[in-house]
Structures are given as structure tokens and as C-alpha cells.
Amino acid sequence: MKHFSLLDLSPIPEGKTVANALANSVKLACAAERAGYHRYWLAEHHNMPGIASAATALVIGHVAAATTTMRIGAGGIMLPNHSPLVIAEQFGTLATLYPDRIDLGLGRAPGTDMATARALRRHMASEDNFPQDVLELIGYLGDDATETGVQAFPGTGTNVPIWILGSSLYGAQLAAHLGLPYAFASHFAPAMLEEALDVYRRTFRPSIWLKEPHAMIAVGVCAADTDAEATFLRSSQILALVRLRTGKPSKLPLPTHNLEQEVPSALLHQVRQALSCSATGSPSTIKQQLGDLIKTYQPDEVMVTGMIHEPSARIRSFEIAADALNSFCKAPAAA
Known part of the structure; x- marks a missing residue:
């Protein structure tokens, strides 16, 4: 990476x-x-x-x-x-x-x-x-x-620099054909991630913009000092997506300890599946989960994202993620 x-x-x-x-x-x-x-x-x-x-x-x-x-x-x-x-x-x-x-x-x-x-x-x-x-x-x-x-x-x-974004094979094929870098929206639509990366890498044509394929995957992150705190903070994003999928988009909700009581189980399962390309937990948990994703998909770059209600907690989450991700980089992060 x-x-x-x-x-x-x-x-x-x-x-x-x-x-x-x-x-x-x-x-x-x-x-x-x-x-x-x-x-x-x-x-x-x-x-x-x-x-x-x-x-x-x-x-x-x-x-x-x-x-x-x-x-x-x-x-x-x-x-x-x-x-x-x-x-x-x-x-x-x-x-x-x-x-x-x-x-x-x-x-x-x-x-x-x-x-x-x-x-x-x-x-x-x-x-x-x-x-x-x-x-x-x-x-x-x-x-x-x-x-x-x-x-x-x-x-x-x-x-x-132009990037092609996508969550299906279409963007992967276009990015490969044009010889452009490719970013997959796996943070909310992970189903075709593996296949899209394969298509992009296998059919990539070098261009004046890029000599070799450059694939980025998006990963949801919610990090905190403990696994329990991170799970609690992540409930805001889950609730936000639940509301969006039920036609009631809203501002980012306050976190809750009662997701299972507030959201029907089938819908909650669907939303969790959509957000499954993610890492949630303490610093050690985050590092392990991000490491597993990087090992599986071998991205050239990882782009993390995550919505947390409290701004200071969101900053802390991305700082924890940076500490973990830096250890997986083959070159300095700012190179």
C-alpha cells in the first residue's frame, strides 16, 4: 500500500x-x-x-x-x-x-x-x-x-488528475480502458469489490496519465479507546443510513445503545451488510481489521471514512486509523 x-x-x-x-x-x-x-x-x-x-x-x-x-x-x-x-x-x-x-x-x-x-x-x-x-x-x-x-x-x-469512481464493474472497465486510477465505493456498496478490482487490474491499459493500475478502496472506520465506545459511536452512521433507506433522510443522529430495539432486524442486517467493509473498535482492533482488509484486497491506497456525531470523537477516530494505516504503508504517507 x-x-x-x-x-x-x-x-x-x-x-x-x-x-x-x-x-x-x-x-x-x-x-x-x-x-x-x-x-x-x-x-x-x-x-x-x-x-x-x-x-x-x-x-x-x-x-x-x-x-x-x-x-x-x-x-x-x-x-x-x-x-x-x-x-x-x-x-x-x-x-x-x-x-x-x-x-x-x-x-x-x-x-x-x-x-x-x-x-x-x-x-x-x-x-x-x-x-x-x-x-x-x-x-x-x-x-x-x-x-x-x-x-x-x-x-x-x-x-x-482524474479518477474514476464506482461501485460496480462499469467504472472498473472504464478506468482500465482509459488508463486512469480507480476508486471503489466499498464503504457503502462492497458486494462487487473483489470482482471490480480484478477486472480493473487485469484489463488495465497504460496511458500518458498512469503506467500501472492504481486501485483505491474505501473503508468505513469508527475508532475509539475501547471496542464498546466505538460500537456506540458507530450507531449514528447506522441510524443515518436506516433513515435514508426508508425515505426519511435526516441530520446525523445521536448515537444509541438500543439499535436492535429501534431498527427492524431485517433492515438492520441490510444496513450492516452495506457497511461491512469497515473497521470498528479500539486501536488494536482497528489495526487488525484494517490489516485483514489490506491483506485480502491488496489496494494501492485506502481511503477511510466515517460519520460520528461528536466532532472531537470523529477527529480522534481518524487519528487512531492513521496510526494503524501508517504501519501498512510501503513508503512514507506524504510521499
Whole structure:
């Protein structure tokens, strides 16, 4: 493993505001930089009352301004929601302001419900233009003018690194075909992780951007001083996903000791299965569980994520994770 990184969904805890969540993200990013995280990514979600990073490029700029060395990026931008030219201009601007520090991960899903997707896109197309849009965006960020003569100012010549994100074989195939790094969303959809990594590695074609495959897996983490405390803190994220799946998205709930009494057993089983690519517990437990996942999937990079109601406990959780992950890196974390 070469690096370890962090995905922040900028959760809004119950009883707090969007302003609190964004301030918490800045504090977490600064702590992550000190702890040795290589990247810090934020994700695009819409119409979700518990997530503050909808205007993802703006939040990336806010976090980048508060840090100095860590790479900051999108994990990801849902490209079907946007014009490739607009995204090139946004991330070209970020790359100009923060040279050699900006990443752009691209997803194919809407990152929301279909009604909100229609509100975002105005006109819903039945055809899948994602591969063409990715290539168009890469063209805008490259050194040469596109065939149409349209250029992104800022954007042209910034060559912002592009990642393909996915939770199925589609993204793995596209990333391999284009010779781009690939990140699998195993933190909430682990079912096809092994197969997707195999497809990506086996069919990868070297490119001007990447000579060898670079695969990143996302892992949920909830760490605390004891296993019991970590299990308690993790209940917030479980409850949040339960509410989302039952059509009642909310701010990040307070943790509870009574999950089994509050959530029907079948639904709780489904949610736990969705979050099963994870590590929960004390420092020693976290190190063992992360080590098992790394041994099984042999990722080039691990990106941890996790939502905890109390901001200080969330920072502590990622500090514990960093201590464990650093021991699995073949090179220094900030290399």
C-alpha cells in the first residue's frame, strides 16, 4: 500500500447547522494533514439534510485554503449533473489557486434522488454519455485546445488528475480502458469489490496519465479507546443510513445503545451488510481489521471514512486509523 487518505461527507449532526458542519470539516482536514493523510476528498450529494458538501468545489477550496500539503479533491463530482466545461473551469481554478494539490474523482450516479436529478440537469437524457463526458473534461484540462476550439479558462494546461469512481464493474472497465486510477465505493456498496478490482487490474491499459493500475478502496472506520465506545459511536452512521433507506433522510443522529430495539432486524442486517467493509473498535482492533482488509484486497491506497456525531470523537477516530494505516504503508504517507 502506497498511501492512506480520507473521505469526508461533511455530516451535519442533529442539533447543529451547516455552518457547524463546514467548520468541523476544516478542523478535521487540519488534523488529517498532521496525522499524515495523503488526500482529503469531499463528495457531491444533493437534497440530503445531513450532508453539507453539495457545492463540492466550493468546499474543496475552503478546505484547501486551511491546509498546506495534503491533496484535496472530489470523491466525487457526479459528472452527469454538470457540463464538463463548467467542471473543468471550477477545478482548473482550484488547481491554479492550489497547484499540484487538487484531485478530481468522477462518478456516474446522480448522487441524489431522481426528482432532484431532474432539478439539477433540467433535461434528462436517456443515453449514457459518461465516457464521452470524461474524455471531454480531460480534453479541457489538457495542454492542447479541443477539436471544437473550446477551451477552459482557467483549466487548460492544469492537467488535474482524474479518477474514476464506482461501485460496480462499469467504472472498473472504464478506468482500465482509459488508463486512469480507480476508486471503489466499498464503504457503502462492497458486494462487487473483489470482482471490480480484478477486472480493473487485469484489463488495465497504460496511458500518458498512469503506467500501472492504481486501485483505491474505501473503508468505513469508527475508532475509539475501547471496542464498546466505538460500537456506540458507530450507531449514528447506522441510524443515518436506516433513515435514508426508508425515505426519511435526516441530520446525523445521536448515537444509541438500543439499535436492535429501534431498527427492524431485517433492515438492520441490510444496513450492516452495506457497511461491512469497515473497521470498528479500539486501536488494536482497528489495526487488525484494517490489516485483514489490506491483506485480502491488496489496494494501492485506502481511503477511510466515517460519520460520528461528536466532532472531537470523529477527529480522534481518524487519528487512531492513521496510526494503524501508517504501519501498512510501503513508503512514507506524504510521499
